[in-house]
Amino acid sequence: MGKQKKEVDDRFKRFGTVSFTSITKVNDFIDYLDQGKVMGTRCKVCGRVFFPPRADCYACLSSDMEWFPVSGKGKLVSYSNLEFAPIGFGEDLPYAIALLDYADYKVFGRIAGDVTEDEIRVGMEMTIRTNRLPNGQLNYVFQKA
8 A cells, every 4th residue: 555645734835025934833824814814823721922923832831822813003112124135035125124012912024115214213003914925925014003
């Protein structure tokens, strides 16, 4: 009897400008982005929240996790305008990366390209939205609230 080939769940290869991994335990993240939702995970045992999403809680070691929407307004904690980029991101330059504080968790990501440098202020409120790149890849960006 021959071995049956196991199908590999590589949905995560669709995340970001350049995907550095194709296989993860949180592949459903991509399906949510496809639906226009940015999601994090919450441990059902201890309540710790995670973004980026995790399949396992480092605090209590449980794998009993649930998805929750990253929504509403976050406060811009820090940002940086990039003039140089790692391999694979050069065509995107210049762009801004940022950290938003959602009180229970923080989210790192890009500021949407239509937000000008003159408009960006530490402390400003921003929201998060999904973004489909020209090549079909998915990510999320921050926009003015």
